[in-house]
Structures are given as C-alpha cells and as structure tokens.
Amino acid sequence: MDEATARLALVAAMHELDARGLNHGSSGNASIRVDDRLIVTPTGIPSAVLTAADMVLIDLDGRPGRPGQRRPTSEWPLHVRLARARPDATAIVHTHSPEATAASTLRRPVPAVHYVVARFGATELPCAPYATYGTDELADHVVGTLGDRGTACLMANHGAIAIGPDLGAALALAVEVEWLCGVARRARQLGEPVALDAAEIERVAERLATYGQPEGAPP
Numbered sequence: 229m230d231e232a233t234a235r236l237a238l239v240a241a242m243h244e245l246d247a248r249g250l251n252h253g254s255s256g257n258a259s260i261r262v263d264d265r266l267i268v269t270p271t272g273i274p275s276a277v278l279t280a281a282d283m284v285l286i287d288l289d290g291r292p293g294r295p296g297q298r299r300p301t302s303e304w305p306l307h308v309r310l311a312r313a314r315p316d317a318t319a320i321v322h323t324h325s326p327e328a329t330a331a332s333t334l335r336r337p338v339p340a341v342h343y344v345v346a347r348f349g350a351t352e353l354p355c356a357p358y359a360t361y362g363t364d365e366l367a368d369h370v371v372g373t374l375g376d377r378g379t380a381c382l383m384a385n386h387g388a389i390a391i392g393p394d395l396g397a398a399l400a401l402a403v404e405v406e407w408l409c410g411v412a413r414r415a416r417q418l419g420e421p422v423a424l425d426a427a428e429i430e431r432v433a434e435r436l437a438t439y440g441q442p443e444g445a446p447p
C-alpha cells in the first residue's frame with residue numbers, strides 16, 4: 229500500500245470506528261506501516277473532521293517523517309514499539325470502545341465465553357497492565373501482553389488494541405473485541421458463564437485458519 233492510499237484508509241477507518249460507536253470525539257487512533265515508516269492519526273482532532281492531509285508520517289523511532297505536519301497521536305510510542313516488536317502488525321487500531329473499556333477496569337482477562345477468542349491468538353482476551361497513556365511503559369505493557377501471537381488485548385482502565393496484516397483485519401478484530409466484552413458482560417448479568425477451555429480454542433483456531441472462501445474461488 230502506498231502512502232496516499234494509507235492516509236485515505238486511515239480516515240475511512242476512523243470514520244467507521246466513530247460511526248460504530250467504538251470511538252468518540254478524538255479518542256482512539258490507528259496506524260498503517262508503509263515500508264519502514266508509519267502513517268498515524270493525529271492527536272486532538274475529532275474523527276468526524278479528519279482528512280488525509282491530517283495523517284502524520286513518522287519513522288520507527290517516532291521522529292517526524294517530514295516538516296510541517298500535524299502532531300501525531302499521543303499514543304505514538306505504542307504504535308512504534310508494537311510495529312517494531314511485531315513485523316506482522318501492518319495495521320494497528322486502538323479504541324476506547326465502551327464495552328472493552330468497561331471490561332478493562334476489572335484488570336483481568338475476559339474469559340472465552342465465545343469461540344471468537346481464537347481470533348485473538350490466545351485462549352482468552354488478555355488485559356495489559358495499567359500505565360499512563362502515551363508512555364513507553366504502557367507501550368511495553370501492550371507489547372508484552374500480546375507476545376508473539378496475540379492480535380488483540382484490553383489495556384487496563386483505558387481501552388483496547390488490535391493488530392492485523394491490514395487495516396480491515398485490525399478493524400474487524402476491534403469490533404470482535406467489543407462484541408465479546410458485551411457478551412461477557414451480559415452473560416455475567418444472567419449468571420456464571422461457562423468458558424471454553426484452551427484445547428477447544430486451539431481447535432477453533434485450526435478451523436478458522438481455513439475459514440471463508442478459498443483463494444481463487446468463483447464469485
């Protein structure tokens with residue numbers, strides 16, 4: 229993906245997160261890796277008015293890619309450190325979505341109340357420890373919580389993050405995180421939900437690997 233396409237894709241993603249109620253105002257942020265640099269959303273601009281020109285180019289040390297740009301999201305250390313740690317994270321989506329943020333205040337994993345957890349590269353939805361927003365410490369917590377395989381986690385008393393091979397995949401995971409947290413909350417209101425065990429989640433992960441239409445299938 230070239231830089232111009234990445235900028236437009238980020239704007240569309242931020243609009244969609246806003247429209248779905250996963251972010252509000254200028255909360256949340258996203259990035260796409262283009263070659264060895266990142267295009268990230270700017271800080272402090274409501275999603276509804278973002279344009280491609282507002283997106284910010286930074287290198288993998290967080291330095292501005294060119295002069296005269298907007299200031300990058302305050303969570304740029306999170307994007308930079310995650311992009312360095314996970315070469316498979318071409319896109320990163322961070323939300324303050326309400327169900328996930330509420331779940332994050334419990335500071336514990338969301339159990340596998342549904343098999344969709346298998347999409348997160350883990351047997352439950354983990355929760356990264358708390359640190360002040362925008363700090364290297366928070367970025368390191370998230371990198372450590374996702375490890376080598378994780379694709380999404382909660383961030384204690386803050387929100388959620390999802391990574392993917394492209395922006396569509398990361399966005400879809402952010403939606404799944406929010407949905408799972410909503411299901412878990414409703415289930416707890418009804419009683420004591422039964423969680424799927426690790427062996428079942430591993431089985432589902434194997435099935436999901438071949439889910440969907442095969443490559444080259446007729447339309």
Ligand SMILES: [Zn+2]
Nearest residue numbers: 256361386387
């Ligand atoms: Zn945040």
